[in-house]
Amino acid sequence: MPTVALPTIEAGEAVAGTFTLAGLKLQQGGFLPEVRTAYFSRGTLAPDGCNAILVAHGYTGGPDMITDASHVVDGSWSELIGPGRAIDTDRWFVICANALGSSYGSTNAASIDPATGQPWGSSFPEVRVADIVAVQKALLDHLGVKHLVAVTGHSFGGAQVFQWGVDHPHFMDALVPVICAPAMPGADVAALQAELQALPDWRGGDYYGRGDLTAYLTRKRASGLRAFGADAVLADQSLDTEQRTRELQRLAAEWARTFDANSLLILFRAMAAFDVRDRLGEIRAPLLLVLSRSDKLVPAAKAPLIMAALESAGVDARYFEIDSDHGHCASGSDAAKWSGALADFLRAHGRR
Template identity: 45%
Template sequence: MAYVTYGELAPDGRNAILATHGYTASHLMLAHGAGTAEGSWAPLIGPGKPLDTDKYFIVCSNMLGSSYGTTGPGSIDPASGVAYGADYPDITLTDIVEVQHRLLSRLGVRHLKCVVGPSFGGFQALQWALDHPDWVDSIGVVVSAPYLPASEYSSLESLQAELATNAQWNNGRCASLDTMVETLEQMRLSTMDTYGMSAVLAARGFDAEECAARCRLMSATWAREFNPYSLLVLMKAALAFDVRDRLDEIRADVLYVVADTDKLFPPDPTVQTAMGRTRGRRPMHYVQMRTDFGHSASGAGHALWSESLRDLLHHA
């Protein structure tokens, strides 16, 4: 399992925070970087920041089934001596959380002040609160929801069809993943447009030509790193995740943050009401960001919700 830690663990092991990343991101979400997701939450961490490294021991781990060091489809199957690829088993959010729990226990963590993350990371936060209620004081569910809303952006069939546009995919039995890089790059460019990355780059002062060039560079980098089988494994896990009927079991305090321009998890009064059924010591705190950054707003628009995170941790 690949992970990064920040700050120092208290002797009693109870000052820890788990930061959980999104669908195609990695354990470098809190690190300074220039990727689409890597470094996106860097403004939130450091001395005096909401994720205060003088107070907390913060862990960000790559999730099970992904492509950045933790066991996934690109890992070698000891039974065959070759990468799992299409033979990697289906996993669930419970599996992902269980691996995180084992990692934290190995690190000496005995309790979590908070589990917080965007998108797929929000799924993990909710699953933590359900699977390990005695461990978790609070959760931050950011640009996410207690299930994956149906859309063109969250369709397994559409994802499979996109991969199949490359004849080398061979119905999921690709002989060499090198042949998939161009296809993945084009898929990533489309995803970044959906996520609002152009607006993020424009807000940083780049003109349209510079935005396009940076998006191409980030897409090309990601396409060389990310395993297409991980896309399928994690999409299946996301589609199987739905805890709307279990929200009243959650005893952790909850911060729920959405963005008004998010195409993946648009604000939904029904979901907001459902999330309000959680039974923390304090009522759920809801933040709706008004932003052009869409699904990328959790990092780029951090100033719109970071003080709510600080408050959540202060009372945890």
């Protein structure tokens, strides 16, 4: 499966771009001789380079989450980002980069290894959240961003927010990790590897041109959407049970046509290895932690423990809970329930 191109977005709504970094040494010792990053941006960068907000997408999402073209079930923040919205593109330059190893235009296992002329496949080196952040920092430097107003993102994107806070503590005015924690729970890499190995078309991860994993990815996506609250999102759109089933299947099939199974594993490994709990004391920016009342991955019941850890580390932290039945999808699908808190926090702490 080739690395897919970014979707076409109407002029004036968002700008698609790519950036190529010549060489990246990875945390686990691997090396990529070239790293391509696809991204979307909205708004205009100020002459001093200090009015930017970085948004990080979730595990199976992409940079189009900041556009008006993406679906809320797929993680869209379109109700939060735009002219006059909580993340106001008339005021701020907003950028979302596709994560290293993901499938929406950035270097991943489907990319060509220049040493062999073939897709990286199973030989793609291990990636950590710190590597993803390092590529984002290189992109911001390339664009002329000198300082960030904020870093925000949900789920796996929220893990990147925490990583930014400890790796570049003085580079932003505010941090807003959403529906996540300083160590992400539930990432059983061995189980996912076993699941993939059981597929005849997997071929150890070297399936390009030799196997078709679309049916597996469709099943995987549909199951994940249900687990993360998508059925409740669609029910609130007045779809009956049969209509919701059809719509979930449609969304899953659409995603499966573009997402690479190797990316599923690459990013899952990165999420499983992510843990900055012993580095929370390095965070210097004020932080707003946002969880969803009904989320099962990072339950709101964990908020007191997370907040206690942040406060004991000396972090200026506060908490907001989205009162939503939409589970892990709530940050986008129920954006109106927390957009005010986000806007207030950015106004208070986005000094630049």
